[in-house]
Amino acid sequence: MTTDTPAELSPTEALDAARRDFRTRLIDAGLLIPTGLDGLYGRSGEFEAVIEGIDHAIRAAGRAAHGERPRVVRFPPVFPRADFEKTDYIASFPNLTGAISTFDGDNKAHRALLADREAGLPWDGHLASAGTMLVSAACHPTYATLPKTIGPDGELRDVYGYCFRHEPSIDPARMQAFRMHEYVYVGDRAGAEQHRDQWVPRGLQVLSDLGLEADAVPANDPFFGRAGRILAVNQLEENLKTELVVRLYGDLSDGTAVVSANCHRDHFGENFGIASADGDVANSACVGFGMERIALALLTTHGLATSAWPAPVRAAMGL
């Protein structure tokens, strides 16, 4: 494969070539292990050490901001469909979701499944919902586990886990399965806004400590379809989402969001039946660190040889 970028490439082609080249270099260095599907990779021990180092810096920022207040909770990558329904994710991002099905039939039904499989036919029709969904955002499983009435100081959660989004891409920074570390606040509206606002400079500081140049930009989620365009405009107008972006591909793109800070207003409070201390529907906000994206930003900024990274960066990572 050639990694040249001839002058006659269109901007889109040049960006695609840069993404492909970066992915090839990551694979050749053994940091990512291809699985044959775009966006799904194994990770080397060295890559995992980078992830752990990034988390070291994030945890330090979390402690500086909140002390020991956030309750640490970790969820597996699947959660109940009943809770997924309450997120309304299927309305806004159907194309990114992952629903889980399994086989719950008898011997005869299993023989029918295997006969289709032998014949090279799809066998999904023999499966039924497992009652679970893949987690789309690390904080999603949290809301159902919160008290139904939040105390006056609000609830803080430290959540970290694997997320799934079905958006195959040659861009290594757009993975189908990736980790997100979040600090989530649930309480009143002022507290939620403050949480979001304060985590923007904190997030920028974490990235700066890691030697990354990042910008905070107003952003919107990639809501699906025509109706989604209205949601996106509203989100921008209400200034609900701020992304911290790093230019992984120089001037070829507007940058890659590696952290996002979000006000959810009363969306989760309403759907999960959570009240704030003053009796109103609870508001929530979160900051999410995209672990793989920050790792890739570090690798493209400081080089693929992690042992040769600048001393202050390695120190911030506890390496």
Place this chain on the structure above:
Amino acid sequence: MTTDTPAELSPTEALDAARRDFRTRLIDAGLLIPTGLDGLYGRSGEFEAVIEGIDHAIRAAGRAAHGERPRVVRFPPVFPRADFEKTDYIASFPNLTGAISTFDGDNKAHRALLADREAGLPWDGHLASAGTMLVSAACHPTYATLPKTIGPDGELRDVYGYCFRHEPSIDPARMQAFRMHEYVYVGDRAGAEQHRDQWVPRGLQVLSDLGLEADAVPANDPFFGRAGRILAVNQLEENLKTELVVRLYGDLSDGTAVVSANCHRDHFGENFGIASADGDVANSACVGFGMERIALALLTTHGLATSAWPAPVRAAMGL
């Protein structure tokens, strides 16, 4: 909920009561966070520290056994369906699998999905395969990434990740989503047998260092259906699977498998097209440590207050 175990309970009822009681105590202590679905739990920070401590002991055993030879690889909880197919898992354990589907339609199709959802109808019929499956055993994604011809010393992999098995249960030791740390060998038959055989005493030593009483017993997988019974008998007769079991519920059960050491013969070598150095189809073997089960064994053995665990146990965990 009462947790008494009156004398008139049948052995099955008594075991169920013990499992339910253990689960209630874990939840009351905040170590597990219920999600409303049997077998799916959030984990507290303290629980996660136990998992990390167990892994500390496992890594020490891995280093003592293999030095730096095993290549560390980490896979996300989903992997390509094409590779899942090669494991033949759908033939042997259809009831445990997790297939992933997503929405790949247009605006109109999405409106139809949402209309069904509004009407309270299932909306799975609007989804299509995402081309991925949940990982059933941590080693499964590894085989497709191995060289097609293995060198004379064999290949060693250190694999760790989340696994999914759809078997809802009130037993906290039977989770739908749990972590498994494996050492995998792929090479010739003698090497595979040696790997399996040597990891039985090593696994027992790890458990002993953690203050757990365990027994090594010949075992078989829970193959599905009538045909599966023959597979299970063969597995036992050929002595392919050894489980290390700990009595989580005293004499009420035969014990819970917390580690398993397995010879796969040429199953994966054949299906993934891997040859050993001598040109034969490669054999493989693995040892898998069930992280959540070992954590639960520790909690029932040493008590729910992890800071009060015996000093030698905490030392083995690097605590």
